[in-house]
Amino acid sequence: MKGYAMLSIGETGWIEKERPACGPDDAIIRPLAISPCTSDVHTVWAGALGERHNMILGHEGCGVVDEVGSNVKDFKVGDRIMVAAITPDWQSIAAQEGYPMHSGGMLAGWKFSNFKDGVFGEYFHVNDADGNLAHLPDSISPEEACMLSDMVPTGFHGVELADVKFGDTVLVIGIGPVGLMAVAGTSLRGASRIIAVGTRPNCIEAAKAYGASDFVNYKDGDIAEQVMELTNGKGVDKVIVAGGNNDTFETAVKVVKPGGTIGNVNYLGEGTYIQIPRVEWGVGMGHKKIVGGLMPGGRARLEKLGSLVTSGRLDVSIMLTHKFHGFEHIEEALMLMKDKPRDLIKPVVVL
Ligand code: NDP
Numbered sequence: 236m237k238g239y240a241m242l243s244i245g246e247t248g249w250i251e252k253e254r255p256a257c258g259p260d261d262a263i264i265r266p267l268a269i270s271p272c273t274s275d276v277h278t279v280w281a282g283a284l285g286e287r288h289n290m291i292l293g294h295e296g297c298g299v300v301d302e303v304g305s306n307v308k309d310f311k312v313g314d315r316i317m318v319a320a321i322t323p324d325w326q327s328i329a330a331q332e333g334y335p336m337h338s339g340g341m342l343a344g345w346k347f348s349n350f351k352d353g354v355f356g357e358y359f360h361v362n363d364a365d366g367n368l369a370h371l372p373d374s375i376s377p378e379e380a381c382m383l384s385d386m387v388p389t390g391f392h393g394v395e396l397a398d399v400k401f402g403d404t405v406l407v408i409g410i411g412p413v414g415l416m417a418v419a420g421t422s423l424r425g426a427s428r429i430i431a432v433g434t435r436p437n438c439i440e441a442a443k444a445y446g447a448s449d450f451v452n453y454k455d456g457d458i459a460e461q462v463m464e465l466t467n468g469k470g471v472d473k474v475i476v477a478g479g480n481n482d483t484f485e486t487a488v489k490v491v492k493p494g495g496t497i498g499n500v501n502y503l504g505e506g507t508y509i510q511i512p513r514v515e516w517g518v519g520m521g522h523k524k525i526v527g528g529l530m531p532g533g534r535a536r537l538e539k540l541g542s543l544v545t546s547g548r549l550d551v552s553i554m555l556t557h558k559f560h561g562f563e564h565i566e567e568a569l570m571l572m573k574d575k576p577r578d579l580i581k582p583v584v585v586l
């Protein structure tokens with residue numbers, strides 16, 4: 236079969252590979268739509284996972300079941316399915332302890348385009364099919380389903396990590412697709428005020444549609460100063476970090492109130508340490524919590540998040556700015572994600 240792969244750090248291209256083999260608990264999927272992610276860009280051009288040779292990229296997609304193993308109960312050949320970017324081993328101790336994303340080691344629930352070939356192939360392999368697939372409802376289009384692989388569950392995980400509650404004032408740093416879903420999830424959780432940080436006009440419009448009430452341009456000066464001014468020196472109840480760099484933590488600690496929580500889903504790609512400002516962290520006694528996490532994955536979560544789309548409570552189509560038709564456009568879509576033109580939110584390829 237054909238696939239679009241990371242050939243080595245900094246190099247991508249089309250390759251030929253064997254169709255993946257199906258174990259007794261697994262499924263083989265033929266993709267219906269796929270989407271490249273900022274994480275694919277980090278994997279290839281920042282070498283975020285270390286060196287990989289001829290590994291098919293991609294972890295956002297949906298498809299049709301082409302083969303199932305003998306133990307798989309709830310899915311059969313021909314079923315249209317969704318699948319999350321994170322596909323844990325649901326029988327692992329880590330999953331039983333509530334951290335399926337770390338089954339097999341820290342972050343090891345992330346298997347696509349990390350420990351095995353990803354979804355940018357003519358077929359892809361899903362482990363633990365009954366735990367990791369969900370039926371794709373007719374009312375969700377394949378391109379919308381791609382957003383349920385990673386952008387929705389990751390952005391919403393930021394909301395869970397920050398523990399957003401009714402009436403909270405929340406700062407969302409970064410309003411690319413992940414941050415936009417953090418804004419949408421924050422709205423659904425009942426925040427009273429959502430301050431969003433970003434500059435791309437498309438993203439600002441989308442953030443407004445998802446419920447952001449105030450905007451901060453990080454290019455106009457210090458984010459913390461701007462947020463303190465907007466809140467009359469009070470700061471915010473919660474911060475969700477979905478963009479920015481290592482300095483973002485200093486900002487988050489400065490603006491969150493005592494008792495507040497910072498939820499990070501951003502990839503930190505540089506340096507050995509991140510800094511926490513001592514005084515603003517209450518000289519160690521400020522009750523300012525910092526939590527970072529990879530999203531959990533799994534069928535139950537996919538079904539629940541999907542039901543937000545089918546009920547009309549969440550419109551993911553706002554994010555789909557660039558649509559392509561045909562497998563051969565995967566390269567173009569990935570390059571868009573790498574170059575991030577200012578009108579881009581998310582590209583998707585329908586196959
Ligand atoms: P984008 O690049 O589309 O968005 C990044 C956002 O951060 C933009 O709004 C950008 O603003 C803003 N930004 C850039 N620099 C700064 C800065 N210095 N200070 C404040 N804001 C800044 O990324 P994605 O939404 O696709 O992904 C966001 C992050 O989430 C990535 O690091 C990605 O790897 C990670 N991720 C994590 C996952 C997980 O499971 N934890 C899964 C998927 C992704 P502007 O409008 O100017 O572009």
Ligand code: ZN
Pocket residue numbers: 271272273274275294295320385386
């Ligand atoms: Zn992704």
